[in-house]
Every structure is written in structure tokens, then in C-alpha cells.
Amino acid sequence: MTRHAYRPDALIATDIDAYLARHQEKSLLRFLTCGSVDDGKSTLIGRLLYDARAIFDDQLSSLEADSKRVGTQGANIDFALLVDGLAAEREQGITIDVAYRFFATDRRKFIVADTPGHEQYTRNMVTGASTADLAVILVDARKGVLTQTRRHGFLAHLLGIRHIVLAVNKMDLIGWDQSAYDAIVADFAAFGTSIGMGQAVAIPISGLGGDNIASRSANTPWHDGPTLLDHLETVSIDSDDASPAAFAMPVQWVNRPNLDFRGFAGTVAGGSVRPGDRVRIVPSGRTSHVARIVTQGGDLDVAVAGQAVTLTLTDEVDCSRGDVIAAADDPPVVADQFAATIVWMDETPLLPGRGYWLKSGATTVSASVRAPEYAIDVNTLQHLSVKTLGLNDIGVADVQADRPIPFAPYADSRVLGGFILIDKLTNATVAAGMIEHALRRSQNVHWQAIEITREAHAAQKGQAPKLLWFTGLSGSGKSTIANLVEKKLHALGRHSFLLDGDNVRHGLNRDLGFSDADRIENIRRVGEVARLMTDAGLIVLTAFISPFRAERELVRAMLPEGEFVEVFIDTPLAVAEARDEKGLYAKARSGEIANFTGISSPYEPPEHPDIRIDTQRMSAEDAAELIVDRIVGMWMPVI
Incomplete structure (x- = not known):
């Protein structure tokens, strides 16, 4: 390939202001390329930039040098190197991150997102698609429509992209076989029809050779449609913007x-x-x-x-x-419960009932996701019965926020209807969601004003309400110490109530097992009951393993600042196992009991407990005395 014979406008413009003024009034098209691994997405974008005269001299020199270094033979240039910016991508020959490039032609400005094809990085594709107006879905002509092709097509449609281009790439490697091309187009069209996607614009291309990218190819006399750049420059997007008619x-x-x-x-x-x-x-x-x-x-x-x-x-x-x-006459919906389609993007599966941060625009609230109604098989579009969502799964579930938020259905507004879920402990984005509609119960259930306040209840009892949350391994001594603490509080004339893990499972939580999801729901219910009891002015003591930090923090967030007191009964596993009068640890080690904390299920100890009790250095009686002294003497004055 000879040296690029022309320059971008920016190189020859002597007046930057004049250059910017020429482009300021042009419309902007955001589009992404997606598809399966090694379908040629990066090569296509590199070629598109080259043919659109958007490569500077120094970039071209660097590209030629890099192409020789990675082994591109002859006079060919490896256009993928223009957008595969990460070192790991260049070494492996794949796209990992989302690479964004800006370029302009005489007719329009563009921002293109090169998104990963590997299934592991589907979450990055969702990121690129969230702001795109158009998706270019590539298919390797030798392989046809694959699962990842369908997944990306489904996600593009799900994320509200109205314009789809099916670019059948590497046609040169199958001898420009029209029948093979037609079969691929028909296969994708049938899939698109099944999900309600509009008609895709199909184009036979060769990203490496430039066929039908910016100029019509002599190799496809049977193709009477546009070139890719032609379509990108002329497609109308203004009338299809998914945004509410009301301000x-x-x-x-x-x-x-x-x-x-x-x-x-x-x-x-x-x-x-x-x-x-x-x-x-x-x-x-x-x-x-x-x-x-x-x-x-x-x-x-x-x-x-x-x-x-x-x-x-x-x-x-x-x-x-x-x-x-x-x-004023047409505001967004306000609700704290809604149905949503969720794309799970984390290797740790969804834990129904766990608290996550939900971020929608500038609004951030605490929210939990109920067990999914179903997951969607992207190949068959069947609704699958599932209890959770794993990496790259797409499902429909109800979401419960801790307070009402304003929103519009995603089909009406990508801005007001989209959200992400963030893990509260790691701050990792774990899911993207599209709100479908508010749940009817969120509209029918309202807070009833009550004249006797929680402050009045506490004043009547002459004490400040508290929730003493005892956590630790099975056999650590939680129940023993909590029982002693309540006896001492009762002797002091305090109004208290003890919620014990085993006792609660005989009634309120008898329907729950010991899976991670059931443990989370167990703690959520106990937290709600404890909150109601503190509203009544009581000092509540709970003795639960409560193995996950996220759920303990969820309960802390239910209460006013300073009312939740985390008491960590710190007992090593070996000591707790030696005290095991019920023989539970032995059964867990033999496999008779599944999901047993400390053996086959994790325990996350508090990082900064309000009170830490070392049971190897302190008796249960001394521990109870210390807790009561700390609580009554420092944090729990009589009102």
C-alpha cells in the first residue's frame, strides 16, 4: 500500500477557528461496532478512518511501524492497531476495552466506539451501546451468525438503538460468494424479526481491502445498496431519538x-x-x-x-x-418499585435481596433486586427459569429502591429509564438496567401518617432505642452473650427484646434455607423487624451469624445514625468448632450440611465493629458486662 496521498482538513487549516466553525453545524452520529471475536471490528474502523481521511501523518508512520513489528506482511497495514490501544490487545490481537474515535467528513461528524467481541467483555459492549445511535454488527462471512452476534444484536435492540447495519466482513475470503452472503442476511433477518428489531441494512465488505467501505467495490456488482460510509453519512436519526415528548x-x-x-x-x-x-x-x-x-x-x-x-x-x-x-402537566413517574430488564456484567452472580447502589443519571439510591422472573436465551429467545443472573445473563426482575425515584420507561427515554447497579463494598459496576414500568403495588401502597412518633415511644420508655447486632461464627457464643446482656438490661429497668437466629427461623423465616440468597433475605427481614421495634422505643438485640458485610451495612442504613451497634463476637473457627455441641461442623465437613458458614460458605468478619469481643481472653459474663457498660454508660442515656 502506498503512502496516504491526502491529509485531513485539520492539517491544511491555517485558522483553527475557521476549521471548527465549518464543522460546528454538522450533525453528530454516535455509532459502535460489535459482533463476535475476530470478526474484524477494529480493522473496519481503522480502514474507515483511513478512507475518511482522518489519519494524520505521524499516526500513519506509527501505524506502518507497528504493522511491521507485529508481523503484517508485504505492503499491508494492520488497521486494527489504530484502535486497539491497550498493550494486551495488541499482544493478543483482540479488543478488550472500548476504544472511542472522533472523525468528520464533509457531511457529518462521528464518534465511533470499537467494542470487544469476546463474551467475557460483553459488559464493555453495553457501555459503548448505551449512547449510540447506530450499531454496525459485523459477521465473519466464513462463520455466519454466531451466539455472540445474536447477543450483541439483542443488546443493541434492548438498549434502544434504532439503526442496525449488518456488515458481512471478509467476503474476499469466500470468493465474494453471493449465495453465502444472502444466507447470512436471511439468518440475521429472521433473528431480528423474532425480537422486534427493525430491518437491518446489509452490506458485503472487506475491511482489509476497503471494499464497500468508502467506495463501491467491483467485486460486488450484485450489491445495489450503499457503501458503509455513505449510509453513516446519510442515515436520519433526529426523528428516532428515544426521548419523551414532554419536557x-x-x-x-x-x-x-x-x-x-x-x-x-x-x-x-x-x-x-x-x-x-x-x-x-x-x-x-x-x-x-x-x-x-x-x-x-x-x-x-x-x-x-x-x-x-x-x-x-x-x-x-x-x-x-x-x-x-x-x-408540570406531564411529569415522569415516581416509584420505589419497578420491573426492569437487567444485563448482569459481573463475575459474581446477582444475590437477590442484597443491597446495591442504583445510579440513574445524577440520582443514587440503595436498591435490591428480587429473584428474576426469567432469563432470556439469546439463541432461542426462550424465557428460562432461574434463581439468579450470572456474567452476561439478561433477565427480567423487580427492583426495590429505598426511596421513590423519578423515571420514564427506557423505551421512552434512555436518559430517564436507564440505570446501573454498583456493589457497595467493591464499588464495581455489576449490572446495567432498563426500567420497563412501575409496579402497581408501588402506586397503591402509601405511608400512613402516625401521630405517635418513634421519639414519643422512646420518651415514654425513658431510653434511647438501639439495635445491638451480634455477629460471629456458629458456636462463637453470640446467643449466650446476647442473652446475658438482655438480662442485665432488664435488671436495669430497660425495655428490650432479643431476636435469636434459630428462634426466628421457627416462625418468621421458616420458609428460608441457607443458600446465600436465603441468608440475605433472612437478614433483610430481621432488619425490618428490628427497625420496627426500635421505632417502638425498644433496645433490640439480635444474634445472627449474618455472614455478609453488605447485609449488615444494609441493616445499619435502615436506622438513624448511631442506633446500629455492631458487636463482633470474635472466635477463631477452630475454637468455635471445638465448642460445637450440636455436631453441625462435623456434619458440614462430611457433606451432610451444605452452605455452612466457615466450611462451605464464607464469613466476612466486620472490618470496623463498634464493639469487638475476644472470647479467648474474656468470659461470656465479662463480655456482657463490658457491652452493657459501654452501651449504658456512653451511648444510651435515659431520656
């Missing part, structure tokens, strides 16, 4: 530079707004009118979807980050 803007920042200005900054998610329009703050429901639409370039007469603006209101209303300013 809505999530508040990202409250701008208060001085006492004379208070504005609410964000990007308009849908509709339009003008000064004087009546708006509603969601979820509070307060109404006001728009006073000004402020931007860096001056005030606007109207703001539309996609514009970043600052709104000022005519009234001093309570509005903060995470709220939504919306059309």
Missing part, C-alpha cells in the same frame, strides 16, 4: 455562585422548555415557572433535548441534584 431535565448541579443567582444545571432529556413555562420538581411535586434559560453564550428563548443549560425559576423551591425538572 424533562435531570438536575446535575445546583449553581449558586452568589446570593443573587440560583440556577439548576443539567442536560435536557426530552421535549423543550421556554421562559414562562410551568414546571414541576420531581419527586417533591412542587411547581414553579421558568424564569431564564442560561448558557455560557447567553440566555436562550428555548432549550431542546440534548442541550446543556441552567434554568432559573421564579420561586424559591427545594430542588437539588438528582431531582428532575419537568413539564
